[in-house]
Amino acid sequence: MSTRPQHAVESLADDLREWLPTQRWFAAKGAEVVDLRVDRAAMLAPGLIHALIDADGDVYQVLIGVRDEVPEGPVIGRLGESYAYEATQDPELMAVLLELMAEGRTEGGVRWTPEVELVTGLRARPIGVEQSNTSIVFGYHYILKLFRRPYQPPNRDVELHRALHRVGSTQVAEPVAVVETDDLVLGFAQRYLADAAEGWATATASVRDLLAEGDLHAGEVGGDFAGESARLGAAVAQVHADLAAALGTEVVKADRVNGEAESMHGRLDAVLAAVPALAEHEPMLRAAFDAVRALPDGVEVQQIHGDLHLGQVLRTTAGWVLIDFEGEPAAPPELRMVPRSPLRDVAGMLRSFDYAAWQLLGADDDHQRATRAAEWSDRNRASFCEGYASVAGADPRDSPVLLRAFELDKAVYEVAYEHRNRPDWVRIPLAALRRS
Template identity: 35%
Template sequence: MTDRRVAHEERDDALAALLAPWLPGRRWFPVKGTDAQVGAIGGLTLRDPDGAAEVRLLLLRAEGAGAGAVLQVPVVLRGPDAPDPAPADDDPALVGRLPDGTVVLDGAGRAEFERAWLAEADRPADAPADPDPDLGPPKVVPGEQSNTSVILPGAGPDGSTAMLKVFRGLSEGDNPDVDVPRALAEAGWTHVPRPLAWLGAQWQDGEHTAHGHLGVLSAFVPGAHDGFELACDLARAGTAFDTLAEELGAVVGQMHRALARALPTGHGEQGAVEGPRTGRHAADPEPGLSPAAVAVAGALADRFAWAVESVPELEEHADAIAALAERTQLLAEVPPRQRVHGDLHLGQVLRGDDTWYVLDFEGEPLVPVAQRTRPDLALRDAAGMLRSFDYAAAVGGAPAAWTEVARTSFLAGYSAETPDLDPGARAHLLRVLELDKALYEAVYEARNRPTWLPIPLRAVARLVG
C-alpha cells in the first residue's frame, strides 16, 4: 500500500467547523447523543482528471462522551468562479459554503470524487497502468451504518461495474476488508468480490504517525441479492431455506479452509481463545484441562456477567449457563485458532451467479485493527450465521420449523467442508458460541431496539434448555 501523507491546510479548520453540525445526521457518525467536538487532522487533495472541481479527502477527529474516532469525509470544493451553475440549496449533497464563497459538497456520490479517487488509487501489478474508465452515474448504496459504498458503472475491467467502499472510521493498520479479499482472491477462492484498487494514507494521531486504508474498489456482482433480504423473503413466503442454506454452509466452510491457507497465523497449536471483548485468558488451567477449552468457558461466563447487568431477565438462566461453562472446560478437543471473518451473518453475503459471495471482512471499524484480525475459532463465524436465521425468521414471520430447517441445512453444508472436528465437540462449541452471540444481541436490542429483545431471549432459553 502506498501511504500518501496527510497534511493540514488552513482551510481544513474552516471545513471542520462547517461539517461539525452536518456530521451527526450521518448514519456512520459514531459519536451519538452528545455535542461532539470535531477538529481537522488534515487531508489529501486529489486531482479530478476532468478539472471540474477540487477534491479534498478530509480527516477529522471527533470526540464526545468518552468516545473518539478518526473519520474520513471526502468533499468536493467548487470556488465562486466555477463554470458550472451552483447547486440548489436543497441539493442533498450540499454541506454549505465557506466564508470565501466556496461551495462544499458531500463527495461520496459525486462523479468528481470518483474520478479523482480512481486516478490516484493503487492497483494490482497486473492491472492496466493508466485506466481510463468511462464512468456512468454513481449510485450511493443506502442504509449503511459504518461506511459508504458507491456503485460505479464503468469503473471495473472492460467497462464493467465496480463498487467503491469509502471507509469512514479509520484505524491504524491495513484494513482487513482490503487485505483479506486480496489474499483470498490471489489464492484462487472465487466467492469474494475481487479488489480492483485501493487507497492508503498516513496521518498524525497525536505524537504517533498512523497509516491505514481509506477505501477499496471491488468487482460488483450484478443482479445479486442481499442474503438477509433473500432469507426474509423466503421466510415470508413460507418457502424453505434448505438448499440455499446448505450451499451457504459449504461456502463458509470453504472460506475457512481458504483463510487458513492464504493467511496462516502461526498459531497451529490449541492455544487459549479469547472471547470477543471479554479480555479473559486462562493462563493456568487445572492440570488435565485444555487451556483453549477453559478459555472458551471463561469467555462465556464473562459474557453472561456483562449481559445480565443490562438485561436482568437473563438472571433466570444463571445456573444453566454456569453448568454449561463447567462442561465446556472438560472438552478434550478445541480447534486451533485461525483468521476468520469476524462478523459473519446473512447481511454479509450475496446470492448471485447461482452461488454465494462473502463480503465485509472489515469487522467493527472503531475497534483496533490488531483486535479485529486476531486468530479466533472459525466456528464463531458459523454461530453468527445461525443467529442470523433467527432474525430472518422473525422479520419474515416464519415458524420455528423454518429456522430449524435452515440451521440443519447450513450445518450439513458446513460440516461436509470441515470434517476434521469431532461432531460432538463441534455441536457443543457451536452451542456455546451461539449462546455468546445471543447474549451480546440481548444487550444490543435492550439498548437500541427493545421490541426485538424477545428474539435473542428466546434463543438463550433454547440454547440453555
C-alpha cells in the same frame, strides 16, 4: 472558500459537531461531539475535499463537496457563499475517485493504487444501506468501500481478500484497488457483482412466503430456502479451507480456551449491566460458557470471516460469495486479526437464520405463525450445517459445547446491539435465549 482545504474544513468545525452524530457510521450515535479537530485535509479535485477528522478520539473519513448552488447531498454547512455537503452522494464528484484509482495518483498524501487495469468513464452511484462504511459503485464494474473509521494497516478486509484471491477462491470478489496514506487504509475496491442478491433479502423473502401459507410446512412452499442454505454452508466451509491453506492454522491449548470463556463472561457482565431483562438467562449463559473450560486441549483456530451473517453473503448466478471481512465491529483492530475457531462463523450464521425467521413476527403473533418460524429456522440451520459438513468433512454440530457457547455469546452481543440501536428488536435475541 479558503484556498487551503485544512482551513476550509476547520471553519466547518461547529457544523461538523452537529452533523457527525447524525450519520449511520458515527460510533457514538446521537452523542454530542465535545472535542473536534481536523487531522488533515486535501483537495482531490475542484470542489472535492478529503478530510480526516478526529471527534473525541475517533478518526473519521469525510468527503466534502463544495458548490455554489444547493447540492443533492446532505448539507454540512456553508463556506462563504458556497455549500459544503456530503460528497459521497454526488455522482459527478465520486466519478473522480475512479480516475484517481485508475491513474494510481497520490493527492494530498492519499495514494490511490490499482491492482488491476481499471476501466474509466463509468457512472458512480452510492449504496445507501451500510452501517459502518460507505460504498460507491462504478458502472457495473467496481465497488469502492470507503472506511469511515480507518485504522492502521494491516487492514483485515484487504488482507484476507488478497489471501483468498491468491489461492483462487471463487467465494470472494476480486480485489482491484486500495486507497491509503502512510499510516491508514482508507478504502478498498473490488469487482462489482452486478448479478448478486443479498442473502438476508432472499432468506427473509422465503420466510415471508412461508408465513403467508400458514397451513403449509417449510418444505412445501415454493420459496423453500433449504437448498440455498446447504449451498451457503458449503461455500463458507470452502472459504475456511482456503483461508487455512493461504494463512495456516494452529492448535490452542487450555489457557487460550479458558481465555475465550473469560471473554464471554466479560461480555455478558457488560450487557447485564445495561439490559436488566437479560438477567433471567444469566445462569444458563454462565453454565454454557463454563462448559468451554472443560474442553480438552486441541481446539484448532485460523483466520475466519469474523462477523458472518446473512447480510454478509451474496447469491450470484455462479454461487454464494462472502463479503466484508473486517471482523467483529465491536473488537479493536488488533484483536480482529487473532485466529479464531471456524465455529464462530458457523454460530453467527446459525443465529442469522434464527433472526430471519423470527424478525417478521410481532409480539402478539399466533401459535401457528410461531411454529412455522421455528420450523423454517430449524430446517435452514440444519441444511447449512449439512452443507458445511459436505466440504469440511465434519459437521459443526459434532462440537456441541463450543458451538452452543458461540451461539449464546452471539445472542448476548445481539441484545446489546439492539438495546443501543433498535430497542423494539431486543425481543428477538431475548426470545432466542428463552428457547435455548
